[in-house]
Amino acid sequence: MRKTGGELIVEALKANGVTRLSCVPGESFLAVLDALHDSDIEVIVCRQEGGAAMMADCWGRLTGEPGICMVTRGPGATNASAGLHIARQDSIPMILFIGQVQRDAREREAFQEVEFRRALTEYAKWVGEIDDAARIPEFVTRAFSIATSGRPGPVVLSLPEDMLRDEVEAPRAKPYVRVAAYPGRRQIDDFYMRLLKAERPLVILGGTRWDADAVADVRAFAERFKLPVGCSFRRQMLFDHLHPSYAGDVGIGINPALAKEIKESDLLILLGSRMSEMPSSGYTLIDIPYPQQQLVHIYPDASELGRIYRPDLAICASPQDFVDALADLEAPGEPRWAERTERMHQAYLTWSKPPQTGPGPVQMGPIMDWIEGNTRADAIFTNGAGNYATWLHRFHRFRQFNTQAAPTSGSMGYGLPAAVAAKQLFPEREVICFAGDGCFMMHGQEFATAVRYNLPIIVLVINNGIYGTIRMHQEREYPGRVSGTDLTNPDFAALARAYGGHGETVETTAEFVPAFERARASRKPAIIEIKLDPEAITPARTLTQIRTKS
Numbered sequence: 224m225r226k227t228g229g230e231l232i233v234e235a236l237k238a239n240g241v242t243r244l245s246c247v248p249g250e251s252f253l254a255v256l257d258a259l260h261d262s263d264i265e266v267i268v269c270r271q272e273g274g275a276a277m278m279a280d281c282w283g284r285l286t287g288e289p290g291i292c293m294v295t296r297g298p299g300a301t302n303a304s305a306g307l308h309i310a311r312q313d314s315i316p317m318i319l320f321i322g323q324v325q326r327d328a329r330e331r332e333a334f335q336e337v338e339f340r341r342a343l344t345e346y347a348k349w350v351g352e353i354d355d356a357a358r359i360p361e362f363v364t365r366a367f368s369i370a371t372s373g374r375p376g377p378v379v380l381s382l383p384e385d386m387l388r389d390e391v392e393a394p395r396a397k398p399y400v401r402v403a404a405y406p407g408r409r410q411i412d413d414f415y416m417r418l419l420k421a422e423r424p425l426v427i428l429g430g431t432r433w434d435a436d437a438v439a440d441v442r443a444f445a446e447r448f449k450l451p452v453g454c455s456f457r458r459q460m461l462f463d464h465l466h467p468s469y470a471g472d473v474g475i476g477i478n479p480a481l482a483k484e485i486k487e488s489d490l491l492i493l494l495g496s497r498m499s500e501m502p503s504s505g506y507t508l509i510d511i512p513y514p515q516q517q518l519v520h521i522y523p524d525a526s527e528l529g530r531i532y533r534p535d536l537a538i539c540a541s542p543q544d545f546v547d548a549l550a551d552l553e554a555p556g557e558p559r560w561a562e563r564t565e566r567m568h569q570a571y572l573t574w575s576k577p578p579q580t581g582p583g584p585v586q587m588g589p590i591m592d593w594i595e596g597n598t599r600a601d602a603i604f605t606n607g608a609g610n611y612a613t614w615l616h617r618f619h620r621f622r623q624f625n626t627q628a629a630p631t632s633g634s635m636g637y638g639l640p641a642a643v644a645a646k647q648l649f650p651e652r653e654v655i656c657f658a659g660d661g662c663f664m665m666h667g668q669e670f671a672t673a674v675r676y677n678l679p680i681i682v683l684v685i686n687n688g689i690y691g692t693i694r695m696h697q698e699r700e701y702p703g704r705v706s707g708t709d710l711t712n713p714d715f716a717a718l719a720r721a722y723g724g725h726g727e728t729v730e731t732t733a734e735f736v737p738a739f740e741r742a743r744a745s746r747k748p749a750i751i752e753i754k755l756d757p758e759a760i761t762p763a764r765t766l767t768q769i770r771t772k773s
């Protein structure tokens with residue numbers, strides 16, 4: 224039976240288990256939109272391709288299956304590249320389909336033409352173009368394999384417009400098969416012997432290719448061996464923060480006590496993490512290329528092992544596949560390091576208590592305390608980039624897998640589209656987005672998407688009227704010379720109402736709780752603007768203290 228390219232794309236998506244996708248439409252892929260008309264794939268129509276791609280990233284992040292996004296050529300694809308870059312740095316499976324110019328117009332710089340196999344190579348794990356509609360099943364299934372195997376990442380498939388309209392006979396699409404990479408018996412024995420001989424071991428979890436079972440397995444392992452466990456930057460959902468093994472967040476502004484323990488440990492077990500610039504405190508935490516500590520590095524992609532840090536034991540396995548093998552390992556009675564683990568957890572608990580006072584009439588500390596006491600363990604928190612995110616990362620105690628969507632790539636604007644995607648995926652769970660005034664405005668238009676699909680997310684816009692992170696760096700490097708970091712903002716509560724959502728403005732600490740309760744009760748997408756004194760630039764230091772180095 225002959226089918227159009229558009230129909231074959233949708234058929235291949237269905238064969239690979241796709242139930243939702245994000246898009247901004249373009250005339251370049253009308254044939255796919257037409258095929259979607261008769262399918263049960265849910266199409267989330269977005270307002271800008273950057274947001275659409277970030278939603279697909281978030282689906283990939285929270286399901287482990289590639290998030291799907293469709294955009295048009297030139298301007299659509301360049302907008303989407305913001306989300307592509309996040310998926311690349313954050314190791315998230317995602318497939319971006321781009322409608323492309325017709326085949327006989329290529330290389331003339333036709334309308335909106337970009338040669339994606341040249342332009343997007345560094346943003347994606349693989350960029351392919353489908354020239355022949357009969358090969359759609361082959362390309363799409365391969366895209367799923369590449370996006371999910373080894374170190375996951377985004378794949379781009381370019382779809383020439385006329386190819387999508389061709390009617391051809393093609394093989395029926397089959398689902399991709401996941402590639403597992405288990406550690407061998409010899410490697411597990413080696414790992415076990417090193418652990419038994421260690422005095423001060425420490426585990427750092429990170430990366431992707433985790434799921435709820437793997438998180439439960441690693442928790443059980445840490446519990447049996449009383450091991451201290453830290454989570455890499457923005458991968459905090461990998462370990463229950465109230466578990467006695469939890470040692471803290473290995474990210475920006477790391478607890479100095481934890482940094483010291485990492486430096487002084489004699490066995491570092493890096494499980495799933497690349498230990499890139501942010502978690503490694505700018506590549507200072509672990510010596511490069513020869514760490515002082517014995518290093519066991521477990522990572523799903525061989526090319527990462529030994530790239531920056533020379534490991535003593537390298538295991539090429541995904542976290543899911545590695546932790547499977549830990550169940551058989553027997554713990555020694557009371558490990559030598561048990562007391563140290565306890566001390567590290569106590570240090571974390573102290574470190575994660577927010578300050579109750581600071582400049583201005585709004586105190587984020589008590590607000591965080593209230594959020595901790597009044598949200599469920601399965602609530603999902605999203606954010607982009609900015610100093611405001613410190614409140615969430617340092618003081619929220621993540622308890623469960625799949626409760627965090629935050630870009631390790633430090634991309635502003637991620638939190639809102641991610642919240643929309645997370646709520647669409649888990650409608651029964653509360654989804655709270657933290658954003659700065661700068662961050663929110665980068666993809667604020669996706670609030671309209673939340674309203675359109677009736678997704679009652681709660682967005683906290685922490686408004687200090689500045690691009691705060693950059694102002695902080697500026698005051699440190701060029702004290703008193705403010706340049707390019709002031710902002711003029713809309714009334715965010717009025718903006719929420721204009722979109723058809725619920726809006727609140729919080730100008731004192733006491734106003735926060737009733738505002739949050741009203742936002743919850745509204746059952747609408749809501750924005751709560753929290754007016755924060757710009758002096759409250761970090762939980763510990765004011766802008767003036769940074770400027771005057773006092």
Ligand SMILES: Cc1ncc(C[n+]2csc(CCOP(=O)(O)OP(=O)(O)O)c2C)c(N)n1
Pocket residue numbers: 608609610611612633634635636658659660661662663687689690691692693
């Ligand atoms: C897309 C993008 N553009 C620029 C930056 C650089 N940057 C990092 S944080 C920041 C300011 C964030 O401001 P805001 O969201 O208001 O939060 P605040 O730091 O004030 O809390 C900027 C401009 C970035 N990380 N991502």
